[in-house]
Amino acid sequence: MQTRDLGFAFLLVASAAVLLVLSVSVNAQNTSLQEGWNGAMQSLSTQSQSFAFVDGVGYVNDGRCSTACDICQIIKYALTDYNPKNSNGVIIDTRGIGSLTCTSTDGNPWSALSSTSGLSNIVLLPAGTIAISSPWILPNDTRLIGEGPNITTISASSTLSPDMIDMGYEISTSPCYNPTTSAYDCPGVVIEHLGLNGSGNTSVNGIVNCCSQEFSRVNDVKIVGVNVGLALTDQYAQNSGPYTNLTMSGVSQCVTIESDYVGRTLIVTRGVHGLSCSTTGTAASAIQIDTSSNSLEDIYISGGAGQDGVLIGSQAPTEGNVLVNITGSGLQNVVHISSANTSSDISILGVSRSGGTNTIYDQLAGTTLTDANLGMYILGEPVQAGTNNSAGYSRFTTSISANAPTWFVGGSAPTGSSCGVGDLYSCTGTTSACTNTAPKQGTVWECLGGGTTWYPIK
């Protein structure tokens, strides 16, 4: 009994000594302390803070919250307390936070940085559903990282408007604004590994990029039940992307890449690569492209019977867009090239149609293709004939539809084969193999008007 008491007393004294050491080492840097800092062991018995990251758990009982802080308050106060003299950026780890419902009075958690030049911040979000009532407006060099698109979900309140997450802001008082050039740019905004859910608020947009350019991208994100899932709304989003590994369902539109409200044209993005898009079928298109020099790769679209999958050039002229591996299900047109504006130079490789009506509706060239699988359709430039500057378009396609000329190759004469007017056929067999009915013999054949007769050209 006496031995136990002595041991306890020794432990108590030792503990007090350790606490004293801790107190000294922490107070030595009191001018830069921040709640929630990571602790690093300095020796077997002491630790000190590390600037490596701020754990949001340290803010749960912050006195600025009337009750326990919710996740929005925690992010906001961590950013508010962040001392830029410590480092050029801060990592806020909220993965241990359990209070995930933000109130309408929380506002934008990044408002603390909105009037500064904004250094970098990385916010790690927890598993669970985070309910927000105000748009999250991300300043430059913000990286928002969840634990997975089905694990970390940001849910919109019924009154949230107009967007759930904004990449930068087009306000002259924001750090995005450059008064010298009168232009906006909030680079380095990254959103990864999370989900967005409109939760019945179908008028709110998911992610909107007005003004985040270089090093700004979205990756591994699931968006459900919103108006537009991902919208690039302004020329100041140029050079952003890539937008990769996206899943959207129950949305009005999945992606829009737009010319801005005064018609300025977004020049180029690093593309949308990997998108599974399921719409409500109410909008004219699932994906709308009204700017130049974008790449869309590995896209699956499911939508309404009267809907376009990818609609190009309906609001502004475009050129230099490239589409690769596009699959549409139940759509009016998997790809629709609009004639509302003078677009050109559109490359499409690998388009598939499951159900629906058309694979490609090229309104500019007046061509409709219905092939279930199409290797290539490339629309180039207007072709001139005499004074007619647009007698047609330079085009290449592998479509076997009679609606667009293509170039077939075979080892024997095209006897009895149907054809489309203007098709070419190269007969690569021996002379005798390339004989139809003597003396009809040729290496190159054309499909005559009427679309029923192959005729040997040479």
Added chain:
Amino acid sequence: MKKMTGTHSRNCLILAVLVLVPCAVQAQQSDNAVWASGGSMQGSGAFVDAAAFCGAGGSSDCSGTSFDFCATLNTALTKLTTLSPAGGVVDARGVVPVPTGSGTGGGPQNCNSNPFSGISATNTVPITILLPASTIKLKGAAWTLPNNIRLVGEGEFTTLADQSSFGDSNFINMGSSGCSPCSGISVEHLKLDEVNKSLGGIVNQYAGQSSYVNDVDMANLSGTGILIEAANSGPYTNLSFTANSTASCSGSSCPLCADIEVQTQGLHGMTCYGNGATGAYSPGTDVSAGIKVNASNNYIEDIHVEAFWDGIRIGDASGATVSNIVLLNVEGGKNFLYSNDPVVSAVVHICGGSPSAQYGRCGSVYSTVSNVTVLGATDTNNTTVQGTETCVNTSGDTCSTAIQDDVTGTSIAAPPGHLSGIAAAMYTLGGEIGSSSGIYSRFSTYGSYTSSVGSQTDGSPTPFLSGGNTAVSGLSCNTIGALYSYIGASSGADSVYVCTGSTPTWTSIP
């Protein structure tokens, strides 16, 4: 409330102490602390916080004129390899100077030594290094990453800069001859910023499989942003290069965004900004290029270039054979930040023996280039450079091309007056018949225009296949050899026409 017994209260106090002192006998300095069974804590050797090695006496004081970031990082790396033979993470995100009251965030802090000293070039265990949002100024030599080292920053605010005493020609070497072929080396989420010297960015001569670069900003560089000489490395993704505003071009030396000299896993997403020198309109002395591709089997997509004479140049090395190159969504234009509004003269330039006097040539030597596929090449802002130049063979306002093919002497350029530029949906240069016939398989969507929109006489317009519902028979055309399929031909009538004749006319075949 039930009153605790003396034993219970003592136990609770002990537990409280354990909570407040998160260390156990197994713990080592800098270990990450983790809860173990029974409510105790112990260190995890897989994660070492480098901040613990900042200062003497456990102060975490990473400041002072003598503080050496790299010495601290090296201590942590050495500790990690000692504690965790299987590798792990060195977290240096907390290694930043303690504020002095007037200091600014993140330092800068000096790197005066080799952070990888003592780490074998052939290191076999995976080590991830997390760098702080801080400016780290290098002295002496470049960082040469040993095998299986992954370098991860926090974005553009993790910056490597050079001290005046920096003695190397670039910031980072991926691997060394000591591990060739190296593997598992990567660089992500950081910025390289030339301050004092004329420098390049990343050199990869040795790191092949599983070695890549992602999300790196190469700012104000006078040299090559990234030099790739290690086969099968990559992908190289989400990159940006900005030439130093004062860097000049001398001889064959010029700022260069990326130089690809081997087969890679591709370059996906890059913005290249040149300067007044790299984009100066100077046919004949046109040495600059944003991206050089001098090896076969490379895929490049989503590229934006400003103010380099060539955007992407393919095959400017003597004696090399360059084939199987795929370019997708590449765009180039002017940069208005410089007083001479430097241009991109050729967004894509395929080097060969038939250069254009108007759009320049790759250089005095070129490779044997074939099988190049370009989808979506766009030349933006096709205006004159300063409004005073006279572009050869035109009336004066077409100074740039979407594609310049010196193998076949083809220019895909907008006609005069078409100031918004020109795009090419597809241009494919295939193979040559024989070895010197000059005859290549090709597909292009671009021909030429009539005088109604300007005379396009330079280069050789490329025949194309087209289709439309207009009866073109007997009408003039511009691109000799082009085909036109008249889909409205009446039953039994000819439907295919060719542009032919001394006065080019659409003529039925045969």
